[in-house]
Amino acid sequence: MEPLDRRPLRIALISPKGPLYRHSGGIFTRSLRYLPLTLPTLAALVPDDLDTEVACIDEGIEEVDVELEADLIGLTVITGTAPRAYELAARFRARGITVVLGGPHVTLVPDDAQPHADSIVVGYAEDSWPQLLRDHVAGRLQPRYTQAPDLDLAGRPEPDRSVLPRRRYLTTDVFEATRACIHNCSFCVVPFAWGRQPLQKPVEEIVAEIRRKGSQRAIFIDLNLVADRGYARRLFKGLIPLGIEWYGLATTLLADDLPLLDLAAESGCRGLLMGLESIEQANLDRNQKRFNTPDDYALVVERLHERRISLQGCFVFGLDEDGPDIFERTAQLAVDIGIDLPRFAIVTPFPGTALHDRLDAEGRILTHNWELYDGQHVVFQPKRLSVDELQAGTEAAWKLAYSWPNIARRLRVSPARLPVAALTNLGYRHYANNLHRFYTCDWMLRRDPLSRIGAS
Numbered sequence: 001m002e003p004l005d006r007r008p009l010r011i012a013l014i015s016p017k018g019p020l021y022r023h024s025g026g027i028f029t030r031s032l033r034y035l036p037l038t039l040p041t042l043a044a045l046v047p048d049d050l051d052t053e054v055a056c057i058d059e060g061i062e063e064v065d066v067e068l069e070a071d072l073i074g075l076t077v078i079t080g081t082a083p084r085a086y087e088l089a090a091r092f093r094a095r096g097i098t099v100v101l102g103g104p105h106v107t108l109v110p111d112d113a114q115p116h117a118d119s120i121v122v123g124y125a126e127d128s129w130p131q132l133l134r135d136h137v138a139g140r141l142q143p144r145y146t147q148a149p150d151l152d153l154a155g156r157p158e159p160d161r162s163v164l165p166r167r168r169y170l171t172t173d174v175f176e177a178t179r180a181c182i183h184n185c186s187f188c189v190v191p192f193a194w195g196r197q198p199l200q201k202p203v204e205e206i207v208a209e210i211r212r213k214g215s216q217r218a219i220f221i222d223l224n225l226v227a228d229r230g231y232a233r234r235l236f237k238g239l240i241p242l243g244i245e246w247y248g249l250a251t252t253l254l255a256d257d258l259p260l261l262d263l264a265a266e267s268g269c270r271g272l273l274m275g276l277e278s279i280e281q282a283n284l285d286r287n288q289k290r291f292n293t294p295d296d297y298a299l300v301v302e303r304l305h306e307r308r309i310s311l312q313g314c315f316v317f318g319l320d321e322d323g324p325d326i327f328e329r330t331a332q333l334a335v336d337i338g339i340d341l342p343r344f345a346i347v348t349p350f351p352g353t354a355l356h357d358r359l360d361a362e363g364r365i366l367t368h369n370w371e372l373y374d375g376q377h378v379v380f381q382p383k384r385l386s387v388d389e390l391q392a393g394t395e396a397a398w399k400l401a402y403s404w405p406n407i408a409r410r411l412r413v414s415p416a417r418l419p420v421a422a423l424t425n426l427g428y429r430h431y432a433n434n435l436h437r438f439y440t441c442d443w444m445l446r447r448d449p450l451s452r453i454g455a456s
Ligand code: B12
Pocket: 015, 016, 017, 018, 019, 020, 021, 028, 032, 033, 034, 035, 036, 037, 038, 041, 042, 058, 060, 073, 074, 075, 076, 077, 078, 079, 080, 081, 100, 101, 102, 103, 104, 105, 108, 121, 123, 124, 125, 126, 129, 176, 188, 189, 190, 221, 222, 223, 345, 350, 373, 374, 375, 376
């Protein structure tokens, strides 16, 4: 047997399952699942000069063996997966394995995570994770590591995409150019977790990464690719010679900036996800998203479609102006104006956000069962709706938008290639028809949501 001090440090990195994103019985079919970059990024950051073996497990696609052999286990935690992460942490720690927790939830509420780990990592981990590993090897692991604010994304190792099985994802051509967002929407975790100073990888590094990977299509996971328009311009210009198609996230402000939109189209942009959030201007105004104007949503779609760009338009339900008719009105508008892939979530007051603090101060938070903080469960008392109406209305909006006639209407106007548009619509139809399986709130009354709004 190999002496202990000569054995490599066995590191396992795990992304725990949530109620919706899980190996069996989940709702994210392969057509909705692209390679997450968290574990590949952390794996690449493990210092080469340490003798290590790294294994990565995405519980969205495979079960975790709780008896797995490892010396140190790192778990990435979003709010909805916190209970599962804490459960796994307890089991591994009971076996004497060192457990490290990091990710959005840990960053938002570090004290919630601290008791469940030997060490936690707050914020991004480009510098702190390698430091943590060195400290562990030297026998001086600290209970908490916080990324210094002067983080620089230049010259970092590329995510190691080989650590996850590629065939289990629709695509592994997933890239990250920027982080953080300059805006301050009250319900969004981004400004509260990571601040409002955009962080950017040098354009030439991103272009080289895409070229090396040989991608014909790319998905950017950046939360707002156009936060810094100067950078966006440089990035889009840099992408033109690659001749690829790409998909990403942007705000509606891009549709107001026609030169930048033209450049995005010229650089191969074929689909954008935008947080339209609400069709009630007052909701947007009160939640620091004033730059969205519902009266202009049709124009946004038109301008994107003119440039062969599809729109995945995301709405949230449950903001204070929403009454019982909001679901049908929103879903119908999404269909009428030709949003290619409408998505609906229940507004979630993630801990650490301004929305959470306000609802908490108003005594309206109903549960801190983090498992229900997944965008599809009601965890607070809505103002003009009952909990049940909000839950059922959201499901009804999904079903209305993804009824066969409405899918057919969309496919007729979509600028996307028919097989792609059909596949994604079918993926979301499956999602719409299976959401009810995940409504597990004690207070949720079960009934047919379609009967409420007379969906087609
Ligand atoms: C890709 C993605 C997905 C994919 C894959 C999910 C997965 N398993 O990773 C899909 C589409 C399936 C998905 C689904 C959902 N997602 Co998502 N998703 C993302 C997205 C866009 C990118 C994640 C990523 O790859 N980031 C890149 C890596 C490098 O960044 P990172 O994860 O933050 O990791 C860094 C640090 O946080 C830290 N770190 C992270 N974990 C760990 C662990 C350790 C041990 C250490 C040391 C450090 C560390 O180190 C990394 C390097 O600095 C993020 C937003 C974003 N851009 O981060 C949202 C995000 C994580 N998702 C979010 C949400 C809400 C969801 C859903 C609930 C939405 C829904 N209703 O459908 C579901 C739930 C999924 C689930 N797990 O149960 C929220 C989480 C908020 C929260 N507080 O919980 C985010 C932050 C988006 C947002 N704006 O709110 N998602």
